[in-house]
Amino acid sequence: MTWEPVIGLEVHVQLATRTKAFAPVAQGYGAPPNTLTDPTILGLPGALPSFNRAALAAALTLGLAVGATIARRCRFDRKHYFYPDLPKGYQISQHDQPLCRGGAIEVWHAGVRTAVALERIHLEEDAGKLSHGAATSRVDLNRAGVPLVEVVTAPVLASADDAAAYLRALHRLVRHLGVCEGDLEKGHLRCDANVSVRRVGTTALGTRVELKNINSFRFVKAAIEHEVARQIRVLDGGGRVERETRLWDGVAGRSQPMRGKEEVADYRYLPDPDLPPLVIGDDDLAAARAGLPELPAARLARLLAAGLTFDDADHLTAEPALADYYDRAVAAAGGLARPIAAWIVNDLTRELAGRPIADAPIDAPALAELVGAIEDGTISGKLGKEIFARMIATGDGARAIIEREGLRQITDVGAVEAAARAVLAANPAQVAQYRAGKATLLGFFVGQLLKASGGKLNPQLASTVLTRLLAE
């Protein structure tokens, strides 16, 4: 019996607004505990939420980018449960009236462009953070109230690989849109997975298990693969998959039941009476639409069309700032897409050693100038590497360095010939050996000639001229 997995993901995306979702309090990572709070964030008696429309703007940007149907009027609901990281005893969320329904996220996976259908995107607030000691647990409410969107896919992902590719695409999308900082270490995106399996060839969905706490993208693939294997083992053994929620333990590499079927949580959703219905106006939509950049999947397709390899195009579109750098360089060079891409992906990336492109030691027009000088034959590619290093050291432009140091490649055949004759004249013994049949000495002469020209000579040209002269 063969089984196939059916996976849906629920991803919480922190929106990069200046202040929190329902209180005029700054949000940010790493502040001293419980300093980014006010009566609302602390859930103090008498405090009320007031909605930050910057969170709406960010959510609308994402909704429009994925082609979702945007509700023109929706509301906030209270989702009730008791936990010390939830100061009000409920989370403000959206239950039966989400902001966005439908839409899809385009995913490039293994060189193929596909789309993953979404069920909904809704707004909600984040909870605080607990840290557990031996005898006490501590609550930090700095994260409480940070605006989130929950992006829910349809049950359409067919493998852990597909799920991981979708996550990368979503991560890339929200970074491109500027709605999320996308730092996974800081928990800006967090993922739950709904996993079921069914017999190959059938269409009905199997019993689904919700995997929570997949807090790192690194765990997604392992967590899903582990769960799929577990379910198949149960079914093959003649058992039944229980509808349950399991907690993924990334360290141990296994999941634990968290909440069983008999205790399915009833969140007692209640329309939040403190918050009037959320009305989305034409102006809200127009503003969000006007701010939409080129989406990363389309950008990747454009780079492929410009002749880039898939790996280079994929690399460059991973980070919006990196892709922007590439675009600026190509614009400055008036083309040269492939060599510019190669320079960014190889030399510049090596030079950055993990730092963001914002820290690039030379700006995009400067890189374009260097690549242009190589491509138009002003300098050799080999010399280009040296000039690249000198540009970084001095901050000067490539052509300024070339002119100042007289590094322009010698392209005048007459001049090359004169220099080549000088080399041959200085090495009569080797010339005789060559003419006696030792053809491998050509390399020696080329090396001598290049050395004499101070690297300004095209090796190809040097070789051609020397071969001709030696044949005389």
Next chain:
Amino acid sequence: MDDLLARSAIALAAEVRAGRVSAREVVDAYLARLALTEPAIHAYLAVDADGARAAAAAVDAAIARGDEPGPLAGVPLAVKDLIVTRGLATTAASRILDGWIPPYDATAVARLRAAGAIVVGKTNCDEFGMGSTNEASAFGPTANPWHLGRVAGGSSGGSAAALAAGSAALALGTDTGGSIRQPAALCGVVGMKPTYGRVSRWGAIAYASSLDQIGPMAMTVADAAVTLAVIAGVDPRDPTSIDAPPPPLAPPTVGDLRGLRVGLAREYRPADLDPEVAGAVDRAAAALAAAGAELVEVGLPHTRYALPAYYVIAPAEAASNLARYDGIRFGPRPPADDLDQLYARARAVGFGPEVVRRIMIGTFVTRVDHRAAYYDQAQRARALVRDDFDRAFTEVDAILAPVAPHAAFARGELHTPLSMYLADVFTLACNLAGLPGLALPCGATVDGRPLGVQLLGRPLDEATLCRLGVALEAAVGPARRAPWPPPGGAP
């Protein structure tokens, strides 16, 4: 001293502003009265004598400098303990908040302080506003200053009793189903429940968010009107507050009521209505007619659904609002083996029986398998009640109605929850519909207990209620302080 206690808040502020009496003298007079009456009345859960004297000194200093001291300069103000006050213990009359000192002021309190009012203390109430007698206070009930063996009403019973006893010149209450108007009627003072959204709820400890409203309680309609003008207005911290022009700061004056139509609803005149309560409504109707208003009979046919709808919606919201009291940050923390046990024990110790009852009802009616039959149905009933009023207000400018089914009753008399809930029958429809309501004294029972009536108005039309209210006040006589010692029995 008695001279100062006899003045309205507006008159007191005028004296203080003119420099004829200092805010400090006013506050001292009220604190002296408070010291005298409080042992028997228990209107206050906390008295801030030092803070009040310091605030009074600040008002006096402002006047000495020639600064504008505000329209309520030097007026001693009692604040219901369901409203947070910066630095002054606020408990909602619940053990679960015992010892909590709020780090912030409710918007209404901040606006009153800015207007020169002096907070003298926090008044007793039913726990989290859930009750109609103040017997549900975790810290003991408030006595009715007119008869110490009788209840002050509730839930804003402490505020009403403080006014009647003369230990405050002005008070704030909150009204979720009649909690300002009913104790005002039982204690013989003026109480106004403003239009929902008229006054910011920022700092009002939530009982039922879609029904709660802070409002003024006072000795005169004019005092209530001026206080409303001070506290009203949109607040960015309360998105349900309404951005509408504030009511006028100038007090309403007695005038001709010709052109105004006042409705009398059949549904508010059940056959078994207490004859003395009915008599008060009749007296008020006659007085309004004599002043020129036209009396019109109106129908509010869905009134019978109001009470059951209220007792689904209010507990549903209460169960949600009170979820934050979990023993982690407030209240007692009994020893427990695990988190769930901590929650259960902290809440069992911290909440009184009426609060527990409403949390359980509210949890029940919002359960996923009950919600459609209870909560959703109640919301439909609520819409019908609101529609009734919308229709009626196409015919009339205000509706005259009884407040409570009875004058102040004996402590312990409403001994079942249901009999307690039924005491709200005339007041809670106003909250369901979000309308303004003004309760004011209208005579007394033969044994000297105050009787009140209420006027219900169109949304944001508190001004018409005040216009009718001052006329009625002029006709039937203003609110009076209870004599001391009280006539109904020595303390």
